Amino acid sequence: MASLCSGNEQLNWEKRVMTVDEEELFRDIATQRFLNELDKEIGDYPDKQSIMADYKLHVYDLLQEETLDGDKIYEELVNRLGTPKELALLWKQETAVTPRKMQWLFVLCNFAIFLGGVLLTIGYNVFDWSWLESLWTGLTDATSIIILAYTMFWGLLGYEIGKAFGARGYKLLNKTFIFSIVPNLVFMYLIVFKLIPYEWFQPILSFRLVVVCILCTGFLYPVSWLGYRWGRKASV
Amino acid sequence: MFNRELVKGSTSLLVLQLLNERDMYGYELVKEMDRRSDHNLQMKEGTLYPALHKMEKQEYIECYWQNQKKGPARKYYRITAQGKEILAERTSEWHRYVQVMNNLIGKNES
Numbered sequence: 001m002a003s004l005c006s007g008n009e010q011l012n013w014e015k016r017v018m019t020v021d022e023e024e025l026f027r028d029i030a031t032q033r034f035l036n037e038l039d040k041e042i043g044d045y046p047d048k049q050s051i052m053a054d055y056k057l058h059v060y061d062l063l064q065e066e067t068l069d070g071d072k073i074y075e076e077l078v079n080r081l082g083t084p085k086e087l088a089l090l091w092k093q094e095t096a097v098t099p100r101k102m103q104w105l106f107v108l109c110n111f112a113i114f115l116g117g118v119l120l121t122i123g124y125n126v127f128d129w130s131w132l133e134s135l136w137t138g139l140t141d142a143t144s145i146i147i148l149a150y151t152m153f154w155g156l157l158g159y160e161i162g163k164a165f166g167a168r169g170y171k172l173l174n175k176t177f178i179f180s181i182v183p184n185l186v187f188m189y190l191i192v193f194k195l196i197p198y199e200w201f202q203p204i205l206s207f208r209l210v211v212v213c214i215l216c217t218g219f220l221y222p223v224s225w226l227g228y229r230w231g232r233k234a235s236v
Numbered sequence: 237m238f239n240r241e242l243v244k245g246s247t248s249l250l251v252l253q254l255l256n257e258r259d260m261y262g263y264e265l266v267k268e269m270d271r272r273s274d275h276n277l278q279m280k281e282g283t284l285y286p287a288l289h290k291m292e293k294q295e296y297i298e299c300y301w302q303n304q305k306k307g308p309a310r311k312y313y314r315i316t317a318q319g320k321e322i323l324a325e326r327t328s329e330w331h332r333y334v335q336v337m338n339n340l341i342g343k344n345e346s
Contacts, residue, residue, distance in 0.1 A: 005298070005299040005300055005301060005311065051289075054262060054285045055282065057261070057262065057263070057308060057310065057311060058282075058285075060307070060308060061261075061263035064307070080281050080282075081281045081282035082280035082281075082282040082283060086280070086282075087283070087286075090282075090286045091286055093286075094289060165293065166295060166296055166318070166322065167295040167296060167316075167318035167321075168293065168294055168295040232322070233325060233326070233329075235294055235322070236248045236249055236252065236294075236296065236322050236323075236326050
């Protein structure tokens with residue numbers, strides 16, 4: 001009988017199927033040492049029971065199907081599987097990137113870009129600092145480069161999600177995009193309906209630039225989607 | 237034996253290819269890889285499980301438990317439709333890459 005992998009199935013695998021003779025295999029000191037060390041190195045990982053079940057089954061199969069030198073079982077397990085430390089490190093790397101972390105990273109990055117822009121604008125209009133004026137002039141002279149770099153940021157968002165989460169990343173991409181685009185839409189609303197001082201953005205805020213920005217915002221999703229498709233290719 | 241990084245980079249593709257042929261459990265995947273490569277693709281067997289976990293997370297494979305007549309239940313892995321799709325894409329890319337490398341290296345050698 002086959003059943004899909006659920007948490008309970010994984011937790012109960014030993015109870016359900018192990019016979020006394022089979023349990024003897026795991027009582028071997030060297031095997032126990034390896035599994036205990038791995039258990040300790042993995043620490044408090046939430047899916048730990050499932051991970052340990054995978055390694056126990058692997059060790060079980062290995063001991064059943066191959067004849068290992070009784071005195072060197074621990075060394076052989078380390079040689080074949082890797083040291084418990086190495087394995088735990090791999091699991092830490094594998095579980096470091098979660099959908100939630102990835103989503104908030106990009107949402108906060110976009111928010112930070114907007115916050116930077118807002119602070120720069122306020123600083124330029126309120127204070128009389130020459131360095132800030134030079135920075136403002138430099139940035140307003142390079143709007144095309146800024147638009148290009150910002151578009152690349154959205155491409156990167158899609159790429160990273162595709163690379164880390166593969167086919168499952170599509171839903172995450174849509175969710176992250178919706179959350180991340182909020183500052184853009186709010187800012188666009190404030191500008192179009194003149195709810196923030198229009199003159200603050202002079203001389204950059206021309207009708208042409210507003211149209212370009214609206215078009216570019218509409219273009220952001222296709223860019224993220226293309227990035228996602230590219231990243232998905234690199235996920236395997 | 238090949239460069240470890242090269243093997244590491246192609247493990248997922250090999251696993252998908254093997255699972256495309258039939259469902260397998262972890263130890264079976266390792267043995268099958270070793271057998272088919274004439275013992276040339278030797279990897280640390282324990283590194284297979286983080287790779288399987290990643291592919292499960294990416295929805296390229298899924299697992300199920302299968303009771304055995306003898307011994308503990310086994311955790312089998314099977315490829316999903318998305319897994320088959322990415323396998324086809326990457327296999328085609330791999331073939332093109334090998335062809336280009338063969339052309340370049342072959343020309344240099346002759």
